[in-house]
Amino acid sequence: MPPKPTMRDKHLKYVLVAPAVLVVFATAIWPLLESLRYSFYAGRLSRPDFPQAFIGLENYTWAFLEEPAFWNSLWVTLLFTLITVFLTTFFALAFALLLAPGGRFRVGIQSLLILPFAMSPALIGVSFRFMFNPEFGLFDAFFGAIIPGVADIAWLSDPTLAFWVIVMADVWGWIPFLTLVLIGGLASIPRETLEAGQVDGASGLRILCDITIPQLKPVLAVVIILKAIFSLKTFDLVYMLTNGGPGDATQTLSHYVYFNGFKYSNIGYSAAVAWLMVIPMVLLTYAYARLVFAKESSD
């Protein structure tokens, strides 16, 4: 009789997990802690003896007290996150409701939705810069045609408009994927619940508000948190589309950290700001994990 499998696997199960855990922790936990350490130092990247001097919390107080640019990027990031989370969720939900009934036409459209998602954000940034070119951009021409006042506007040179172009590009890039996620969520609502509503003679709108949306809540929550996490991190799109400009009108926190660290070579300060970003991330990730695991244990 062979020995019990579980006995034999006592060590193997840890051996199998070890390399992956090592990779993940060495490449995430270590740099996180190392960044935290940098944030207490004055450090110029250009010098080899990095980091140079322990200065305690000075990098943090500097950000809070002496840097309007930090507050600006914080504000831009928060505004960007709020608006993009709202718009993407709204449009993705609308699109998902339209596409969910199925049939050949709708399923065909669903598979097309995969295309924008396979595009890298950097490339989306380039595309939108092209589309909003004041001389020959397609969107510029389109908006010029429907709203006469905005013909040939230099979108990316105007602080407010540039911000909205970034918002549009981001929303455009995220709607398809979140739509697919929500279609998945809609498909998991039991048919009987919906049919019960129809039998009772409830209108389409009533069914949507009273049955569909409440049933969809867990998936919606996941979508909102996931989108918030990625909105807070936004970098590629901004870098390629406006590079933070004009001035610092579209500078997100990630972009601000990048600029301070790698353009001004001020690594200690940049690490401190980066760490300020970690805090909301931890909260959002905690909420996301709670939701995901609540589902897992209820299965």
Added chain:
Amino acid sequence: MALTGRQKKLIWNSIQIVLILIFTLIMLVPIAWIALAAFKQHVDVYQLKLFFTPTWENFRIVFEKPYELGEKLKNSTIVATATVLIAIPIATCAAYSFSRFELRGRTLLLVLILATQFVPAVVIVLPFFVMFRDLGLLDTLQGLVLINTAIVMPFAIWMIKGFIDGIPIDTEEAALVDGSTRMQVIRNIVLPMAAPGLVTAGIFCFIIAWNEFLFALILTNREAVTLPVGLALFKAEEGDLWNLLAAAGIIIMVPMFILALIIRKHFVQGMTMGAVR
């Protein structure tokens, strides 16, 4: 005019179709416009022309000096392929163990692995830059493979775990009773059954590594530049060279479109890591 229920339904359905078409148009027009621009001559880009004489010229120019997109294409291919070849076996071992065994701290580990996915890249890249500089890994493909392996690992573990969870455990137990070792079971039973899942996860990781931008931007400057970062080449003094940018864009996105369509069915599940089922 009173409408019957049937007529109402018909009208509502038509409105839906129109809305869907408008949405789809908005989604596809930017992609189509870039695709068109890639075949336009320099002068045609600067007029909103829908009809023009198509040319392959742009695709030739981007591969020539000074752009040499071929080098970037090679780098991107090597980095993404090596990343997948290293990450998938490591992730598969871990995923199998997470799926089949009672591990101490299993849930906590899985949550932490998931959580690393959400750490802002700008936080991580600072220490890596310093370390790579000290080790001479800046601007090398090895460095990028290391980084990308780390980036895709959480995705890969979660996705593959999901696939292995779906494989019934009975065959494995029978084989163990018959005297197979655990490694034989994994090789002969689990791997063949999980193969479609592994391919899906592999393609998924390939797309992520291919599109990765921030690390490649900061950690390379000449030798190891990848395609997305290479887009910056087409900013000239006289402005952006849009027809060349578009051609480069096509070279970046078309392979990913094909890969994405292959794994379409599992795409969403993989991205949300099992949050939606």
